[in-house]
Amino acid sequence: xSQQNIFxxxxxxxxxxxxxxxxxxxxxxxxxxxxxxxxxxxxELAAHELAEDRNFYAxxxxxxxxxxxxxxxxxxxxxxxxLVESLEKADPATxxxxxxxxxxxxxxxxxxxxxxxxxxxxxxxxxxEKQKTSLAGDYLTDYDEAKAxxx
Numbered sequence: 001x002s003q004q005n006i007f008x009x010x011x012x013x014x015x016x017x018x019x020x021x022x023x024x025x026x027x028x029x030x031x032x033x034x035x036x037x038x039x040x041x042x043x044e045l046a047a048h049e050l051a052e053d054r055n056f057y058a059x060x061x062x063x064x065x066x067x068x069x070x071x072x073x074x075x076x077x078x079x080x081x082x083l084v085e086s087l088e089k090a091d092p093a094t095x096x097x098x099x100x101x102x103x104x105x106x107x108x109x110x111x112x113x114x115x116x117x118x119x120x121x122x123x124x125x126x127x128x129e130k131q132k133t134s135l136a137g138d139y140l141t142d143y144d145e146a147k148a149x150x151x
Contacts, residue, residue, distance in 0.1 A: 003133045003136065003137070004133070004136045004140075005129075005132040005133055005136050006055070006056055006123075006127070006131075006132050006133075006135040006136040006139060007120050007123075007124070007132070008136065009136040009139050009140055009143075010048075010052060010056065010115070010120075010139070011116070013044065013047075013048040013052075013143065014048075014112045014115070014116065016044055017041065017044055017045065017048065017108055017112065018108075018109070018112070020037055020040050020041040020044060021041055021101075021104065021105040021108055021109075022105070023037050024037040024038055024041055024101055024105070025098065025101050025102050025105050027098075028098070029092075029093060030091070030092040030093035030097075034092055035092065038087065038092070038101075042084055042088075043147060043150045044147075045080060045084065045108070046146065046150065047143050047144075047146035047147040047150070048143060049077045049080070049081070050142060050143075050146045051139045051140075051142035051143035051146060052077075052139065053074060053077065054138075054139075054142055055135050055138045055139035055142060056123070056135060056139065057070040057073055057074055058070075059127070059131065059135060060123055060126060060127075063126050065122070065126055066122070066123065066126050069118075069119050069122055069123075073111070073114075073115065073119060076107070076110075076111045076114075077111075079107060080104070080107055080108060080111065083100070083103060083104040083107055084104065086100055087100050087101060087104060
């Protein structure tokens with residue numbers, strides 16, 4: 001089996017995020033399922049963001065052509081973090097919770113779409129094949145460690 005590249009590694013987490021936010025936005029009321037899905041999504045987003053910033057955007061920021069794209073993506077990560085914090089503070093039993101969860105889902109989806117359809121293409125031209133493979137390994141190590149730390 002050939003080694004994964006950074007785009008394949010990132011896409012696996014993207015699919016997991018999509019599955020979690022879809023299931024989360026279908027929940028109603030303050031129930032254990034809602035709490036569990038929110039916890040899983042929070043963990044997934046945090047681990048992905050940390051590992052992605054370090055092993056995808058940081059190397060791209062070293063290149064002039066990757067600077068703006070990286071800054072934009074990192075600023076979106078901060079917006080997602082703020083929405084997660086708002087959801088943590090909100091009462092899951094209130095009607096206001098679900099619209100906020102949907103807002104988070106939309107922001108995450110916008111970010112993933114942008115990465116998959118714009119950023120990956122640009123990064124594909126900027127990174128060497130060797131970098132794509134080695135960054136995937138580093139990303140997965142950091143991602144697994146970050147997930148284990150919050151578990």
